Amino acid sequence: xxxxxxxxxxxxxxxxxxxxxxxxxxxxxxxxxxxxxxxxxxxxxxxxxxxxxxxxxxxxxxxxxxxxxxxxxxxxxxxxxxxxxxxxxxxxxxxxxxxxxxxxxxxxxxxxxxxxxxx
Amino acid sequence: xxxxxxxxxxxxxxxxxxxxxxxxxxxxxxxxxxxxxxxxxxxxxxxxxxxxxxxxxxxxxxxxxxxxxxxxxxxxxxxxxxxxxxxxxxxxxxxxxxxxxxxxxxxxxxxxxxx
Numbered sequence: 001x002x003x004x005x006x007x008x009x010x011x012x013x014x015x016x017x018x019x020x021x022x023x024x025x026x027x028x029x030x031x032x033x034x035x036x037x038x039x040x041x042x043x044x045x046x047x048x049x050x051x052x053x054x055x056x057x058x059x060x061x062x063x064x065x066x067x068x069x070x071x072x073x074x075x076x077x078x079x080x081x082x083x084x085x086x087x088x089x090x091x092x093x094x095x096x097x098x099x100x101x102x103x104x105x106x107x108x109x110x111x112x113x114x115x116x117x118x119x
Numbered sequence: 120x121x122x123x124x125x126x127x128x129x130x131x132x133x134x135x136x137x138x139x140x141x142x143x144x145x146x147x148x149x150x151x152x153x154x155x156x157x158x159x160x161x162x163x164x165x166x167x168x169x170x171x172x173x174x175x176x177x178x179x180x181x182x183x184x185x186x187x188x189x190x191x192x193x194x195x196x197x198x199x200x201x202x203x204x205x206x207x208x209x210x211x212x213x214x215x216x217x218x219x220x221x222x223x224x225x226x227x228x229x230x231x232x233x234x
Contacts (some may be wrong), residue, residue, distance in 0.1 A: 004162070006162065009160075010160075026208045034221055034222075041128075041226070042226060043123075043208065043225055043226040043227060044163070044224045045209070045223075045224075046221050048221075056204050077218060088166040091160075091161070095162075107153055107165040107168055108153075108165070108222060109165065110155075110162035110163045110164070110165075111162045112160075112161050113160065113161065114163045115160065
């Protein structure tokens with residue numbers, strides 16, 4: 001089955017530093033990847049849609065200058081949390097859909113997430 | 120406004136019995152519904168889906184039922200096993216509206232299957 005690899009699985013950083021999270025589709029190509037964020041006991045909230053070779057589309061309320069997204073290839077998207085603050089501490093999860101499945105009923109495949117703690 | 124609602128934050132079931140997880144939605148444009156299973160500190164794993172043209176989809180021990188008129192879907196697990204203990208997320212998608220097929224998730228229901 002389709003595998004999405006996310007790295008790192010957890011990271012602790014100091015306030016004011018930047019953190020990069022990688023999301024790779026291992027056995028399929030993904031023109032579109034999605035970045036979600038989950039707070040404790042809350043649902044997964046879509047932050048942005050990452051499009052290969054073009055700018056990401058951000059959801060309302062998500063600062064594009066703070067959460068930089070780069071989707072340079074069909075198998076890799078990165079999310080960089082810039083100038084991180086304690087309130088950015090959360091669980092970040094990426095997902096992707098197999099490009100070959102162009103039908104609407106192709107499920108998203110998720111990475112294992114990244115637990116970010118900003119001290 | 121929450122478009123996908125899972126009103127039961129938790130459910131406890133005895134091993135071998137049926138687990139029924141419920142989900143309600145408000146957006147009539149949703150035409151594709153999925154259930155994901157999630158373990159702590161892991162990403163969600165796709166479990167089963169159903170399109171709006173169907174009212175039932177079955178895969179092994181898992182069956183999803185869709186009632187469009189009530190905007191309600193449910194996931195049945197029978198028989199339940201201890202390994203099914205996880206958080207189950209209901210998700211919905213609309214083909215149109217520029218959403219690019221992204222999913223709207225409920226808050227999840229934590230299922231505990233007791234031996």
